[in-house]
Amino acid sequence: xxxxxxHNATTPLDPRVLEAMTPYLTGPYGNPSSVHRFGRAARDAxxxxxxxxxxxxxxxxxxxxxxxxxxxxNNLAIKGAxxxxxxxxxxxxxxxxxxxxxxxxxxxxxxWRVEPIAVDATGIVDWAAFERQLAAGGVRLVALMRAxxxxxxxxxxNRAAALGHAAxxxxxxxxxxxxxxIPLDFRALGADTMSLSAHKLYGPxxxxxxxxxxxxxxxxxxxxxxxxxxxxxxxxxxxxxxxxGVAAELARVELEARAAHVLALRDRLEAGLAALPGVCIFxxxxxxxxxxxxxxxxxxxxxxxxxxxxRRGFGVSSGSACASxxxxxxxxxxxxxxxxxxxxxxxxxxxxxxxxxxxVDRFLQALRELAGQR
Amino acid sequence: MTDALxxxxYAATTPLDPAVREAMxxxxxxxxxxxxxxxxxxxGRAARAAVEAARAEVAALIGAAAEEIVxxxxxxxxNNLAIKGAxxxxxxxxxxxxxxxxxxKAVLDTCRYLETRGVAVTYLEPDRDxxxxxxxxxxxxxxxxxxVSLMWVxxxxxxxxxxTELAPRLRERxxxxxxxxxxxxxxLPIDLAxTPVDLLSLSAHKVYGPxxxxxxxxxxxxRARLAPQMxxxxxxxxxxxxxxxxxxxxxxxxxxxxxxxxxxADAERVTALRERLWQAMSVLPAIARNGSVGHLAPHVLNVSxxxxxxxxxxxxLSDLAVSSGSACSSxxxxPSYVLRALGxxxxxxxxxxxxxxxxxxxxxxxxxxxxxxxxxxSWLRQLAPDGGAA
Amino acid sequence: xxxxxxxxxxxxVWARFEAPARAGELMAAADVVVVEAGSPAARxxxxxxxxxxxxxxxxxxxxxxxxxxxxAVGQWVAEQLxxxxxxxxxxxxxxxxxxxxxxxDKAHCALMGEDLVLALVxxxxx
Ligand SMILES: Cc1ncc(COP(=O)(O)O)c(C=O)c1O
Ligand SMILES: Cc1ncc(COP(=O)(O)O)c(C=O)c1O
Numbered sequence: 001x002x003x004x005x006x007h008n009a010t011t012p013l014d015p016r017v018l019e020a021m022t023p024y025l026t027g028p029y030g031n032p033s034s035v036h037r038f039g040r041a042a043r044d045a046x047x048x049x050x051x052x053x054x055x056x057x058x059x060x061x062x063x064x065x066x067x068x069x070x071x072x073x074n075n076l077a078i079k080g081a082x083x084x085x086x087x088x089x090x091x092x093x094x095x096x097x098x099x100x101x102x103x104x105x106x107x108x109x110x111x112w113r114v115e116p117i118a119v120d121a122t123g124i125v126d127w128a129a130f131e132r133q134l135a136a137g138g139v140r141l142v143a144l145m146r147a148x149x150x151x152x153x154x155x156x157x158n159r160a161a162a163l164g165h166a167a168x169x170x171x172x173x174x175x176x177x178x179x180x181x182i183p184l185d186f187r188a189l190g191a192d193t194m195s196l197s198a199h200k201l202y203g204p205x206x207x208x209x210x211x212x213x214x215x216x217x218x219x220x221x222x223x224x225x226x227x228x229x230x231x232x233x234x235x236x237x238x239x240x241x242x243x244x245g246v247a248a249e250l251a252r253v254e255l256e257a258r259a260a261h262v263l264a265l266r267d268r269l270e271a272g273l274a275a276l277p278g279v280c281i282f283x284x285x286x287x288x289x290x291x292x293x294x295x296x297x298x299x300x301x302x303x304x305x306x307x308x309x310x311r312r313g314f315g316v317s318s319g320s321a322c323a324s325x326x327x328x329x330x331x332x333x334x335x336x337x338x339x340x341x342x343x344x345x346x347x348x349x350x351x352x353x354x355x356x357x358x359x360v361d362r363f364l365q366a367l368r369e370l371a372g373q374r
Numbered sequence: 375m376t377d378a379l380x381x382x383x384y385a386a387t388t389p390l391d392p393a394v395r396e397a398m399x400x401x402x403x404x405x406x407x408x409x410x411x412x413x414x415x416x417x418g419r420a421a422r423a424a425v426e427a428a429r430a431e432v433a434a435l436i437g438a439a440a441e442e443i444v445x446x447x448x449x450x451x452x453n454n455l456a457i458k459g460a461x462x463x464x465x466x467x468x469x470x471x472x473x474x475x476x477x478x479k480a481v482l483d484t485c486r487y488l489e490t491r492g493v494a495v496t497y498l499e500p501d502r503d504x505x506x507x508x509x510x511x512x513x514x515x516x517x518x519x520x521x522v523s524l525m526w527v528x529x530x531x532x533x534x535x536x537x538t539e540l541a542p543r544l545r546e547r548x549x550x551x552x553x554x555x556x557x558x559x560x561x562l563p564i565d566l567a568x569t570p571v572d573l574l575s576l577s578a579h580k581v582y583g584p585x586x587x588x589x590x591x592x593x594x595x596x597r598a599r600l601a602p603q604m605x606x607x608x609x610x611x612x613x614x615x616x617x618x619x620x621x622x623x624x625x626x627x628x629x630x631x632x633x634x635x636x637x638x639a640d641a642e643r644v645t646a647l648r649e650r651l652w653q654a655m656s657v658l659p660a661i662a663r664n665g666s667v668g669h670l671a672p673h674v675l676n677v678s679x680x681x682x683x684x685x686x687x688x689x690x691l692s693d694l695a696v697s698s699g700s701a702c703s704s705x706x707x708x709p710s711y712v713l714r715a716l717g718x719x720x721x722x723x724x725x726x727x728x729x730x731x732x733x734x735x736x737x738x739x740x741x742x743x744x745x746x747x748x749x750x751x752s753w754l755r756q757l758a759p760d761g762g763a764a
Numbered sequence: 765x766x767x768x769x770x771x772x773x774x775x776x777v778w779a780r781f782e783a784p785a786r787a788g789e790l791m792a793a794a795d796v797v798v799v800e801a802g803s804p805a806a807r808x809x810x811x812x813x814x815x816x817x818x819x820x821x822x823x824x825x826x827x828x829x830x831x832x833x834x835x836a837v838g839q840w841v842a843e844q845l846x847x848x849x850x851x852x853x854x855x856x857x858x859x860x861x862x863x864x865x866x867x868x869d870k871a872h873c874a875l876m877g878e879d880l881v882l883a884l885v886x887x888x889x890x
Binding site for chain 2: 002004006009010011012013014015018021025026038039067068069070071072074075097098099100101102103105106197199204205206207221222223224225233234235236237238239240306310313314315316317
Binding site: 681683685686690692693720724754757758759762 | 809811
């Protein structure tokens with residue numbers, strides 16, 4: 001029986017989510033922008049899902065725009081918010097997801113000054129350096145993730161919001177990994193825009209959301225069509241939106257229990273790893289997501305270790321599940337100051353609701369055997 | 375109640391084919407089939423294999439190679455990526471683009487956006503029958519023309535543009551050719567091996583596949599170059615990032631595979647039903663068909679009903695799912711810009727309906743729909759001063 | 765026939781649009797006046813046939829071309845006028861909007877109804 005420890009890459013669908021989606025994969029539900037009866041039913045379902053998501057993340061339903069996923073949300077936030085402005089400065093955390101980094105870097109072609117914000121060895125923003133960057137002036141947008149996808153390290157986005165706003169900058173928060181794992185409150189965070197993705201919280205792939213405060217002017221990135229108040233054209237993916245709504249509702253209701261479940265597993269893993277020689281746990285000194293643990297075993301090359309674990313039926317990853325960067329060490333770990341060879345050895349374990357203690361024990365056993373063979 | 379509704383809006387969206395749904399379900403996995411196609415472990419590899427099989431199916435319907443298919447969230451995104459991506463790659467300033475007045479909003483709004491960025495755009499006018507002629511396009515070419523974007527089949531009139539005639543002429547002149555083929559795929563044969571189109575947009579939910587998934591064909595030889603519009607992660611050969619939605623992609627693959635099998639038979643059957651609908655309605659005086667009858671895709675019939683005000687007509691036909699203009703959220707609406715471009719006045723455009731037929735349309739539905747239209751048009755005309763003759 | 769108010773017209777509008785009483789015309793006669801309001805440009809036209817006796821309307825029919833609200837307005841005006849002296853019983857756009865729950869975006873339809881009544885008053889006052 002295979003063991004899946006890669007929930008930060010994607011999660012299985014919750015059966016209750018699938019059940020909610022099924023009518024929309026079955027009935028002759030129309031294009032929700034069409035006027036006839038089928039279209040109305042679809043539109044009502046979309047608005048209900050908007051409210052369910054709003055309740056999870058502490059925003060108003062009207063602040064939600066549906067997208068095709070976290071990547072599009074980040075692109076829409078960063079390009080959409082800067083498009084209407086005269087070029088200035090953009091800062092992004094050095095450990096951001098590539099969707100944020102590359103969207104931000106793309107702005108250089110439009111005359112923007114784009115810089116990463118350094119992090120310390122635990123992966124936390126170097127606040128002094130950040131303040132200096134803001135003090136240099138002209139920064140219009142700061143992008144900082146709530147939770148890192150590789151290490152699970154949490155950023156104090158509240159503090160970034162206060163500093164950024166004082167310097168006249170907007171704050172974009174990539175909360176793709178945080179949603180459903182830790183409490184998330186858009187208002188309390190002080191964010192201006194925030195990205196979410198359903199498939200990280202037991203919802204379907206291919207659906208995400210961007211939350212944006214009313215005051216933020218966003219230029220559409222998918223032109224054409226009146227959908228999402230003209231901000232995001234394209235026929236709505238009704239089944240997936242409904243699925244996202246239900247996944248959000250379940251995450252809200254079950255948040256504490258879920259977090260406790262995965263935290264117990266992670267503590268067990270962390271305790272077990274401590275007994276192995278030459279273990280390095282990344283971001284250990286920082287607050288982290290309850291389900292995530294990224295580590296390296298000294299002397300092991302990550303790819304080789306991953307392959308051996310894969311053969312034994314363990315689905316883990318080195319870091320992000322991205323199409324690029326294969327054969328490149330994690331930019332997150334490099335930004336935290338780790339040398340390339342250690343970064344190359346990284347293994348990320350990210351737990352989910354169906355994982356069991358017994359699986360953690362088998363995983364530790366496998367690691368011990370592999371370490372012994374070395 | 376609902377069972378009485380007659381669905382004649384297949385051009386807006388199609389129901390999922392049950393076979394497509396069956397193909398999707400394993401990839402809406404609660405226990406299996408949920409891997410991220412970008413992941414390097416067993417669940418990831420399984421998802422990746424499914425994605426690649428679907429890519430081959432989509433390519434096969436249009437005579438392309440699998441590696442020429444880039445997944446998007448729909449045709450709106452595909453149109454945006456094609457047009458903005460091509461212009462951004464070449465540098466938009468001083469460039470010229472040719473499109474038409476009857477394109478889908480996803481193309482028109484993108485062109486409008488480009489105009490704000492220093493691109494000159496020519497919007498070709500169709501003739502009264504909704505046709506754009508190849509010569510018109512060639513006449514509009516300038517030395518600075520870098521892109522022509524033209525739809526294969528118009529979504530409101532069903533009129534087929536001369537894409538196969540035009541493509542080689544544009545290739546000779548080195549002008550990039552983008553085609554919005556959303557309403558053509560699965561309706562007419564498309565063979566990109568023989569038709570040198572460079573970029574071609576597709577959507578699954580018009581072909582009995584799921585909503586929220588589409589594709590852009592990007593020719594490899596000669597290579598059509600695009601600047602990515604969605605950054606991050608480098609999926610889809612760097613042209614379009616974001617986690618791939620396996621179930622959606624598998625659904626589109628299956629839908630296109632089905633279309634390949636049933637296209638010829640579907641076309642014949644749907645064309646016959648469309649003509650049956652028109653014949654049946656023709657007992658009404660003073661109605662007019664929109665769109666060149668000699669150049670129609672099988673599934674669309676667009677009719678103007680003079681003297682029957684459009685909003686009231688739609689409201690009284692609530693048991694028919696039909697469209698007028700592009701989809702919008704109330705009965706009050708702007709008259710169709712496509713029919714306006716065909717030279718219809720506001721009044722005529724507003725009292726026009728688009729009927730679009732598909733895989734599950736039956737002769738009985740067609741007959742019932744025709745009778746309903748006849749009844750309501752007659753009723754409204756009778757209620758109007760002078761029988762609706764203004 | 766399952767005609768349903770899928771576009772969410774106000775109930776008083778929908779009921780009249782569905783089955784408008786007093787639709788039609790009256791035969792031309794010395795005591796029958798015909799008045800109109802609206803224009804094709806406004807995409808609405810109302811015509812009223814009123815049979816008069818001593819300034820009172822004894823019988824009435826209407827015809828309408830336009831949106832459901834326009835049709836309902838024509839019907840309501842016709843209904844209200846039966847037995848009334850329009851010079852005394854002055855129907856206004858505000859009355860129409862209230863009675864038919866007409867929303868702001870359809871305010872012009874109520875005005876068309878008022879115009880129709882004004883046209884009738886003018887004819888009677890002559
Ligand atoms: C932090 C973070 N942001 C953004 C994304 C992208 O989301 P999606 O896969 O929905 O495009 C991911 C996951 O891949 C992520 O982990
Ligand atoms: C011709 C045409 N192009 C593009 C689109 C947009 O496709 P999608 O709904 O997949 O974004 C549509 C349908 O709405 C269409 O008919």
